[in-house]
Amino acid sequence: MQDLDWAPLLQRWQGHVFAPGERGEIGVGKQLAAAGRPLPTSALWLRARSESDVRRALEFLARHEQGFAVRSGGHCFADLSSHAEVVLDLSELRRMELNLQGLRAGPGVGASEASAFLTSRGRLLPTGGCPGVALGGLSLVGGFGLLGRRHGLVCEQVQALRVALPGGDLVEASANHHADLFWALRGAGAGQFGVVTELLFDTQPAQALNVVHARWPWDCAAAVIEAWQALAPAADPRVNLELALSAGDDPEDADEGPPQIELFGVVLADAEAVPALLAPWRRALGSLAEALCEWRLPAAAAASYLCGRLDRRCEPAWQPSQPYREHGYQFTKSGFFAQRLPASAIAELLAHFAADRRYAQHRELEFIPWGGAYTGACTGAETPTSGKRPQADCAFSHRDAQFMVRHTAVVGARSSAELRAHARRWAQASRATVATAGNGRVYQGYADLELPQWAQAYYGADLPRLRALKSRHDPWMLMHHAQALTPSFQDLPTR
């Protein structure tokens, strides 16, 4: 790459170019680095300002056989969008337009920006719960959130995508055009087949809902998990309640130190219907149900809650100041489960969670309910007002899971190598406590660099079809990162 003459590209470049070493810029939008790997400072960053910039970059990079990574919001849990010699940064592609077809949005639009834009127009896009995650990466990995059991994945709201293919050709992929690409991008598209420059989403009407929250002391954790497993995955799709177990970074702190367990989420229904929808929860929780709190949120506040601008108790969420000059480190493992965890596995998971804690190491376990519209079989009630059905035929194959568990340890920017190693070991061992009860599958949106059979775990039976498509669209693997699909040999074109 050192010998490459970039001048022909940069002469016509509309965006900004950051030379290797401009670390401050690389840190923008990135609070935590993954798996103990510091964010690289060696990459040349091409920040595109337009689709023409993207096409020009792809033509140039293909001509010089120069590999690159793509970045929209930079929230990849494995930093696949940052570790490369050349990064094509789409964070400025943030145009939004709402018309009768739906929401047209650039890949750099954050979940929170989309939410604010749509709310003021009476509409809603089901996204995940992190305000800074961009629609680009979110839609390409699948995208679950607190409305997912009702409306399906974020990628199922996508009706069409504009895609610059390696080499520079621009196509629009939809159910009727480039249908294979349309299928593959929604679920398996992160940095694999082409650079998505615009997405067309169907939207839902903005709606009031009930937020539910409860917090219990640690000795209730096993009973709460047992009850949650029996209820959450099979609940009415309008009920989406998660569990979060957390342990603050100071084990000695009398208030924040002890680990705790919380239930949080939404009931998306008219106020009169809510008591009946929560009745099974109150029955199953027995005396523990006394901790349940509820808030009725009007549509605008509901949208803020759903994208993480309000916290679990409906207070304004803490937002870290940006740009980050230093980044901490997060270690994340996860897995899907098609059946309940046995009591012995729950006991082991909880014991491991509370044992051998260290100062300045934060731990978290999240239980995310599946079922409902995630099965891919959507009911009439989930049909958006445009009349189109969610596009469930896509490369997202985690359909039969009951729930997902995420294990995360976070340490600060100035943590010692020993503390980072301890956090890594904790996350690995936490996952191992429940691994045998899992179905072996892992959400591609929680990319994990340490996963040995990552392609099988993310894509399952779709893998051969995806590799054939890689052969067709990016046989030279110009779009390259540590978990890039390899082309299937028999499908490679002849030069």
Ligand SMILES: Cc1cc2nc3c(=O)[nH]c(=O)nc-3n(C[C@H](O)[C@H](O)[C@H](O)COP(=O)(O)OP(=O)(O)OC[C@H]3O[C@@H](n4cnc5c(N)ncnc54)[C@H](O)[C@@H]3O)c2cc1C
């Ligand atoms: C704090 C936090 C909270 C999260 N919460 C949720 C959640 O609630 N629900 C959920 O489903 N996920 C969640 N995630 C995971 C998140 O959805 C994925 O990591 C997502 O891929 C991030 O998208 P991004 O554009 O922000 O990140 P990036 O790092 O920019 O991109 C992620 C991947 O997509 C590729 N990519 C990005 N843009 C394009 C493009 N335009 N064309 C082609 N490839 C592209 C990148 O190369 C990379 O491989 C969370 C992640 C974090 C860090």
